[in-house]
Amino acid sequence: MTAVPPLIVTQDNEFWFAAARDGRLVIQRCSDCGTLRHPPGPACPACCSFAWDTVESTRKAVLHSWTVIHHPQDPAFEYPLAVGLVDLEEGIRIVADIAGVDHDRLEPGTELEVCFVEHAHGEVLPQLRPPTIGVE
Ligand SMILES: [Zn+2]
8 A cells, every 4th residue: 555645735836737637737827927846836936926827848957967866665666766857948946757658768868758657646747768759
């Protein structure tokens, strides 16, 4: 049985998880100064405004850093588990599992794409995969 805690969905992050369930990656944007932010939060870190909207990400990402986890193992994941920090095309970073890539081939600058997969408690979360966007 998984030890991963269920998501805590709040008024501040509900929009993000709703978009994820639709396979869309959205980024919170300050309505006053335009600063993008992630993870979602109630106020802009640049100007303290509470006004915000969202922009939809292209889901194109470039690997900034990563780690490969071997232990401890939880049944919710497959091991070894690569977890990456990526720069999105929009200029913010997110963290997610990496799948479908030989871990020995990961390097800074590796192009990846943000997809969404269902996890242990039925929540839909981002996962990084080799890019298919723009590939015919
Ligand atoms: Zn702002």
